[in-house]
Amino acid sequence: MNSLKDIGEFGLIERIRHKLRPGTSVVKGIGDDAAVIKFSGDKYLLLTCDMLVEDVHFSLTTATPYQIGHKALASSISDIASMGGLPKEALISLGISPGRSVGFTDQLFNGLRKLAAEFKISLVGGDITRSKKLVINICLTGRVKKKNLLLRSGARFNDAILVTGRLGGAGRGKHLRFRPRLKEARFLVNKFKINSMIDISDGLVQDLAQITRESNLGALIYQRDIPVSARSSLKSALEDGEDFELLFTMSKNEARRLLKNYPRIYTTPVKMIGQIIKQKEIFLIDKNGIRRKLGLKGWRHF
């Protein structure tokens, strides 16, 4: 019998996904940053959840409880942002050792509450249980205007591929204090016609592959245009998980209009890094102009 390591996270998800028969309330189930549910005449309900586990997503030797609370909620906000939506209500499940101090959970909830207040999110419930390793699960809802909904599957042939911020800095603690790109996503969705969007949680190449696979297309990116973080490397920029930047596609005309007027959205830089192609592969044009096929390396949960 195969183990989960053999089929991988995506293999497992596909295995589950194809067996499901979603009900009539479901607009989009498994396979995007958040599920999309019928809500009102002009809006959808968004639902997403993220589980963080001690010594997998953070270590208590390098992260403070405040940072862990911040990261847990920030990851989910990033998912709602990349759907074009606004976050609204959060449920927090906490598995924690009874020997932890009250001060520890106070700090953890301070990290959560501060971010929740900033993004106008209501903490409405949750569950608390014993667990040797610290486990936090955030379930976050959002609302999105129907016309603003952004899916991974919306990319079109010849679209420009763009990215916010700089990539590859997650390993040096950025993943513990990053600010989800909600303002930037709201700006983009309100002022431009975006065709597809995802947040970079598993690495640029792997998340780009989610867009191309769901859109049934491929992509070509240029090494010279990839915004690599200071003191990081191309490899990190391509493969590191947890950058939590926005990766999106739009027509080249729209991209030109965006970059001409807004090379930065607020203070966040935006870069065009490539284009959508028909061939269902992901290619990198390196500094010498040589085209290289990229393997789907990136953060692997298994």
Added chain:
Amino acid sequence: MNSLKDIGEFGLIERIRHKLRPGTSVVKGIGDDAAVIKFSGDKYLLLTCDMLVEDVHFSLTTATPYQIGHKALASSISDIASMGGLPKEALISLGISPGRSVGFTDQLFNGLRKLAAEFKISLVGGDITRSKKLVINICLTGRVKKKNLLLRSGARFNDAILVTGRLGGAGRGKHLRFRPRLKEARFLVNKFKINSMIDISDGLVQDLAQITRESNLGALIYQRDIPVSARSSLKSALEDGEDFELLFTMSKNEARRLLKNYPRIYTTPVKMIGQIIKQKEIFLIDKNGIRRKLGLKGWRHF
């Protein structure tokens, strides 16, 4: 500095709860079986989540993966039922060791899918991550007609206290295969005026105390009327967690009408076990007619 053990689960929840400022979308935040959110003209959205941790809520030596999947979703369905609502969409977060077999997760998801299909719940998303101990978090949404919403805080002085099923069997495996009382709750809410309801997850006395505390009242229950499971004990019936029966209050007139016409709802027995009183304590009248004050013993997460 105090540890969580010192302040307990409820102490921690209160500590978090009083610091929150819920937004305008929130009808009822922390403090009931599910959060209540504005949805449409005549309906609310319900949100609940439950985290199950290996060796706390189940053991892999006595529970099959199918039973674990079943239990995880059933606990959340029970929460939506006790609010008077219908379950709709579920998100599943799974922390699991990469060495587990594909067959193990297939069985776990079979347990989830079978129950989801029976209760017309759509599995719309989730998260999968590495974890040494198996952790499952279910986030379940529901819908409830505004007029059907049942809160813990609705109990009134002199209400009859009623319970479905038999209590105290959880320890012998019932908690792994129980059927959430959704049909029964729907029946009650559609045909009778129920004032308050909760599902028994932490033990009869402790969950009754949630109703009386939120309603600012007390309760008196009669030992002779408590439906103790076969081969169980009064102590188990009073204190064991995870019975997942419905505990509810209604006027005595309504209770008489219910019991006269429906001593069983479908095949589930219903018993009147006591009444709501003004004194903010919980009393048991024992077999000799002696009144005893009950301490809040029951399932403790810390």
